[in-house]
Amino acid sequence: MPDLDLVLAVAHHLLIFGLFGVIVVELITMHRGIDRPGIDLVASVDRCYGVLAVLILIVGFSRAIFAAKGWDYYARNGFFMAKMATFAVIGLLSVWPTVCFIRWRRASVSPDAAQVATVRRLVYLELALFALLPAFAAAMARGYGEF
Numbered sequence: 001m002p003d004l005d006l007v008l009a010v011a012h013h014l015l016i017f018g019l020f021g022v023i024v025v026e027l028i029t030m031h032r033g034i035d036r037p038g039i040d041l042v043a044s045v046d047r048c049y050g051v052l053a054v055l056i057l058i059v060g061f062s063r064a065i066f067a068a069k070g071w072d073y074y075a076r077n078g079f080f081m082a083k084m085a086t087f088a089v090i091g092l093l094s095v096w097p098t099v100c101f102i103r104w105r106r107a108s109v110s111p112d113a114a115q116v117a118t119v120r121r122l123v124y125l126e127l128a129l130f131a132l133l134p135a136f137a138a139a140m141a142r143g144y145g146e147f
Contacts, residue, residue, distance in 0.1 A: 005067040012059045019052040020130060027123045032113045043101040053091060079145035083136035090126050097122055
């Protein structure tokens with residue numbers, strides 16, 4: 001049987017890849033002239049985003065507490081703090097698109113081009129910040145950032 005550290009690491013990485021995929025699907029689905037089926041799709045995908053984000057936090061903190069390095073290692077690491085802060089900013093950026101998807105789903109008309117453009121900019125920004133996460137994780141895993 002694999003050890004807890006390995007199981008949590010694999011689960012954490014798979015969830016992160018899944019979240020990245022969900023953000024990409026949101027970006028691809030969001031386009032000018034999005035219709036009702038497109039809005040329904042992006043709203044469904046966005047629900048997956050929320051579920052994956054919560055699971056990432058649960059598994060990630062389980063890794064930090066119960067796995068090989070232990071909480072003391074992570075609590076004293078600047079790259080861990082930067083990773084958590086970046087993940088939080090990405091989550092905060094995702095709130096407005098989620099509100100828009102819910103609003104659009106309830107409305108009987110498609111969003112205008114300006115609304116779609118605003119949501120797309122936020123999703124692009126989420127993806128740009130997402131690229132920092134593996135850089136912070138790699139630095140942290142190699143012992144950089146301890147204070």
